[in-house]
Amino acid sequence: MRITRMAAIAGAFALALSAAACGGGDDSGSGSASGIVGKASSDKKLVFGVKNDQPGLGLQTGTAYTGFDIEIAKIIAKGLGVPESGIEYKTTVSANREPFIQQGQVDVVVATYTINDERKKVVNFGGPYYVAGQDLLVPTASTITGPEALAGKKVCSVSGSTPAKRIQTDYKDAQLQQFDSYSKCVQALADGKVDAVTTDDIILAGYAAQDQYAGKFKVVGKKFSDEPYGIGVKKDDTEGCNKINEILKTAATDGSYKAAWDATLGKSGTAAPELDVTKLTNCS
Amino acid sequence: MDVFTDPDNIETYTTGFLWILKLTVAAAVGSGVLGVLLAGMRVSPVPVLRAFGTGWVNIFRNTPLTLIIFFCYFGLYSALGLELADDIDLNNFWLGVVGLSVYTAAFVCEAIRSGINTVPVGQAEAARAIGMSFLQTLRLIVLPQAGRAVIAPLGSILIALCKNSTIVGTIGLMESSSAMKELINANGDAVIPIFLVFAGTFAVVLIPTGYFFGWLSNRLAVKR
Numbered sequence: 173m174r175i176t177r178m179a180a181i182a183g184a185f186a187l188a189l190s191a192a193a194c195g196g197g198d199d200s201g202s203g204s205a206s207g208i209v210g211k212a213s214s215d216k217k218l219v220f221g222v223k224n225d226q227p228g229l230g231l232q233t234g235t236a237y238t239g240f241d242i243e244i245a246k247i248i249a250k251g252l253g254v255p256e257s258g259i260e261y262k263t264t265v266s267a268n269r270e271p272f273i274q275q276g277q278v279d280v281v282v283a284t285y286t287i288n289d290e291r292k293k294v295v296n297f298g299g300p301y302y303v304a305g306q307d308l309l310v311p312t313a314s315t316i317t318g319p320e321a322l323a324g325k326k327v328c329s330v331s332g333s334t335p336a337k338r339i340q341t342d343y344k345d346a347q348l349q350q351f352d353s354y355s356k357c358v359q360a361l362a363d364g365k366v367d368a369v370t371t372d373d374i375i376l377a378g379y380a381a382q383d384q385y386a387g388k389f390k391v392v393g394k395k396f397s398d399e400p401y402g403i404g405v406k407k408d409d410t411e412g413c414n415k416i417n418e419i420l421k422t423a424a425t426d427g428s429y430k431a432a433w434d435a436t437l438g439k440s441g442t443a444a445p446e447l448d449v450t451k452l453t454n455c456s
Numbered sequence: 457m458d459v460f461t462d463p464d465n466i467e468t469y470t471t472g473f474l475w476i477l478k479l480t481v482a483a484a485v486g487s488g489v490l491g492v493l494l495a496g497m498r499v500s501p502v503p504v505l506r507a508f509g510t511g512w513v514n515i516f517r518n519t520p521l522t523l524i525i526f527f528c529y530f531g532l533y534s535a536l537g538l539e540l541a542d543d544i545d546l547n548n549f550w551l552g553v554v555g556l557s558v559y560t561a562a563f564v565c566e567a568i569r570s571g572i573n574t575v576p577v578g579q580a581e582a583a584r585a586i587g588m589s590f591l592q593t594l595r596l597i598v599l600p601q602a603g604r605a606v607i608a609p610l611g612s613i614l615i616a617l618c619k620n621s622t623i624v625g626t627i628g629l630m631e632s633s634s635a636m637k638e639l640i641n642a643n644g645d646a647v648i649p650i651f652l653v654f655a656g657t658f659a660v661v662l663i664p665t666g667y668f669f670g671w672l673s674n675r676l677a678v679k680r
Contacts, residue, residue, distance in 0.1 A: 266637075266641050267637050267640045267641060267647075269644070270644040270645075270647055271647055290642065290643050290644050290645050291644040291645070293644070293645040294644055294645045295644065326544055328628075331625060331628065331630065331634040331637060331638065332634055332635075332636075332637030332638030332639075332640070332641045333638075333641060334641065334642070336638075337638065337642065347543075347544040348544070349544055349548075349628045350628040350630065350634065351626065351627065351628055352625065352626045352634075356530075359530065359534075360529075360530075360534060363530075363534045363535070365533065365534050
């Protein structure tokens with residue numbers, strides 16, 4: 173009895189330790205070639221950091237990832253000479269994108285990653301490949317017409333996100349409900365416990381187009397911010413960043429960008445946006 | 457590294473920890489009362505009460521707190537319509553307190569019950585011999601001694617409760633871990649310093665708490 177108990181305790185510790193060891197991750201392979209261009213040509217492999225809970229953009233079902241961000245990742249990989257079998261996707265959430273790039277756990281981040289000055293200090297951005305804007309998702313019968321109409325209403329967003337922050341500072345009359353994921357917000361909207369969900373229009377469109385919510389919600393269609401989505405690489409990888417912008421330029425003209433859109437977000441009927449190559453970052 | 461000089465960020469930080477404090481205090485009171493009641497039930501002579509106490513402990517001690525808190529919002533509030541306050545933050549706060557209390561009460565109950573086992577049977581028998589009822593025995597003889605024996609474990613539960621209260625962030629209260637996420641999201645260049653400040657605050661508050669309970673348990677120990 174005593175021995176089995178000891179064994180159980182030892183087992184529990186071993187389990188805890190191995191779980192902790194997993195968190196460390198391995199960065200083998202990223203040592204020799206620091207930039208993504210070098211790594212792509214030597215290893216024929218790249219790790220992409222993507223979202224896993226945003227329908228239409230980056231959604232994980234089983235082990236497969238689908239969405240517009242994924243298609244963009246494929247375009248980048250192709251442009252760098254990495255075959256589709258060499259692409260590995262790793263789920264990133266908003267809070268760990270910078271650390272993942274810095275530590276080399278992912279090579280490239282394509283995860284609804286808004287370019288801003290604070291992030292530019294630690295990450296080099298290619299793109300933007302899409303300019304989203306904050307918008308509202310409301311029930312089809314709702315009378316909310318824009319952010320000004322939110323006074324006294326309950327608005328839901330993800331805690332700590334830029335859209336949530338904007339509601340707090342610019343639209344103080346609205347009551348802000350925050351969850352740790354948009355799926356919960358949309359569930360609360362379906363239950364009628366919040367009046368609107370707010371984040372980037374492109375993300376909302378993805379939820380509105382989901383089968384189980386078909387016809388229930390509409391996107392108001394009044395952007396009240398600009399969120400240029402960038403492609404993040406390591407801060408010192410100027411070469412990789414320039415290469416990404418070149419690939420995007422090609423994609424804008426050869427139709428692969430439009431194809432990526434049509435295969436994912438375009439399914440809900442929205443026409444592909446223009447990829448404005450004059451707005452691309454200078455990678456400095 | 458100028459994250460913590462911006463007054464807005466400091467306010468985010470302080471409100472975050474203020475919520476943690478409020479959650480901890482409210483849930484400590486709730487789970488304390490509930491835990492003692494449950495412990496009483498588990499040692500009572502009434503089979504139905506004993507079964508209820510055992511059932512409570514087994515259900516809530518073995519359910520992940522995240523799920524309990526999630527249920528408080530989407531089950532109690534969203535589906536069953538239990539609204540505890542008009543204000544959205546206060547409502548989430550009280551839903552969180554309910555979740556934390558029912559969960560922690562299971563642990564408090566077991567701690568107290570283990571304390572009851574340290575009280576010599578003779579004490580209860582003597583109480584019975586002078587004609588006390590079960591409730592009188594429990595209230596006047598057994599619980600005061602049992603409580604003093606389990607000060608240290610109760611302290612551990614309080615510390616766990618304080619850290620657990622960050623889970624209420626998942627239903628939208630801007631407690632410290634949500635506040636940390638917000639700061640990290642807005643200041644991608646200072647992830648590690650922000651993390652260290654938040655983790656450090658917990659350590660600075662909780663380490664002395666642990667020592668205090670250690671001291672208190674020595675001081676109040678029943679000398680036998």
